Amino acid sequence: MKFGVVIFPGSNCDQDMIYVLKNILKQEVVELWHKDTDLQGVDFVVLPGGFSYGDYLRSGAIARFSPIMESVIAFAAKGGYVLGVCNGFQILCEAGLVPGALLHNNNQKFICKNVFIKSQDKNTLLTQTIPQEKALKIPIAHGEGRYFADADTLKKLNANGQILFRYCDENGAVNDTANPNGAIENIAGVCNEGKNVFGMMPHPERAADAELNNTDGLYLFKSIIAMVTA
Amino acid sequence: MKFKAEINVMPLKALLDPQGKAVTSSMKNLGLAEIENVRIGKHITLEIEATSKQEASSKVDDACKKLLANQIMESYDYTLTEA
Numbered sequence: 001m002k003f004g005v006v007i008f009p010g011s012n013c014d015q016d017m018i019y020v021l022k023n024i025l026k027q028e029v030v031e032l033w034h035k036d037t038d039l040q041g042v043d044f045v046v047l048p049g050g051f052s053y054g055d056y057l058r059s060g061a062i063a064r065f066s067p068i069m070e071s072v073i074a075f076a077a078k079g080g081y082v083l084g085v086c087n088g089f090q091i092l093c094e095a096g097l098v099p100g101a102l103l104h105n106n107n108q109k110f111i112c113k114n115v116f117i118k119s120q121d122k123n124t125l126l127t128q129t130i131p132q133e134k135a136l137k138i139p140i141a142h143g144e145g146r147y148f149a150d151a152d153t154l155k156k157l158n159a160n161g162q163i164l165f166r167y168c169d170e171n172g173a174v175n176d177t178a179n180p181n182g183a184i185e186n187i188a189g190v191c192n193e194g195k196n197v198f199g200m201m202p203h204p205e206r207a208a209d210a211e212l213n214n215t216d217g218l219y220l221f222k223s224i225i226a227m228v229t230a
Numbered sequence: 231m232k233f234k235a236e237i238n239v240m241p242l243k244a245l246l247d248p249q250g251k252a253v254t255s256s257m258k259n260l261g262l263a264e265i266e267n268v269r270i271g272k273h274i275t276l277e278i279e280a281t282s283k284q285e286a287s288s289k290v291d292d293a294c295k296k297l298l299a300n301q302i303m304e305s306y307d308y309t310l311t312e313a
Binding site: 057093101103108 | 241245246247248249251252297298300302303
């Protein structure tokens with residue numbers, strides 16, 4: 001499977017993502033520069049974490065108008081698979097590729113720690129092989145990660161199975177104390193209606209190397225790759 | 231004609247504004263406990279070349295809707311004057 005990892009000025013999780021896809025999962029990976037428009041025939045585009053364009057104006061707001069994003073938006077419109085992690089999720093929201101927005105954390109802090117999330121739906125490429133009851137330990141690192149969508153949008157997200165992950169405690173219980181940033185309904189990740197564009201705040205690429213003592217993030221990547229190995 | 235726009239972008243009233251909340255509580259430390267409900271947004275100024283005020287206004291609206299404000303979380307208003 002051929003992955004393309006987009007690099008914006010200010011991206012800082014791009015190399016981690018490339019390392020996991022290439023060295024751990026043995027997939028073909030190309031780097032896609034923000035000024036390019038050619039997606040090089042990739043099967044899957046990843047928007048990595050970081051602080052694209054210095055988070056000027058709003059996180060993700062400027063990146064959304066970079067040349068590569070025009071191609072990514074067209075790719076997604078044709079059903080192409082796109083995953084945005086952290087800043088990548090913020091960019092997807094700004095681009096309108098997934099619904100909602102990411103607000104400042106309710107505790108006014110940048111939060112960098114391991115949290116637990118639980119897959120909410122088996123019917124997406126990103127979550128199809130994840131054990132549904134398992135609380136996955138995945139780190140977050142963000143200042144603006146409080147997911148928000150209005151009541152109508154939330155209703156649709158729930159009805160269409162577009163909520164990918166919710167924050168939970170280590171036993172898998174979804175409750176207020178397990179919610180690190182005040183995200184509405186504990187939402188940590190969502191997808192679009194077509195279920196080909198995925199956004200999430202936690203960083204699976206930071207939990208995918210056995211040498212780091214946590215490989216829960218591999219569940220997500222293996223689910224993606226299952227598409228071609230099945 | 232050249233116009234100048236003064237744009238205010240504010241977090242939606244229904245949403246928690248953590249920055250404003252932090253500043254509100256620091257007012258107490260300053261001995262200004264009477265001050266409440268601080269909300270923090272952005273003030274943006276820009277100049278625009280247009281043949282009429284109406285044209286300038288529609289372009290500023292476009293800029294606000296597409297980039298300067300995210301209407302899921304922010305509202306905006308502006309004043310337009312001939313520069």
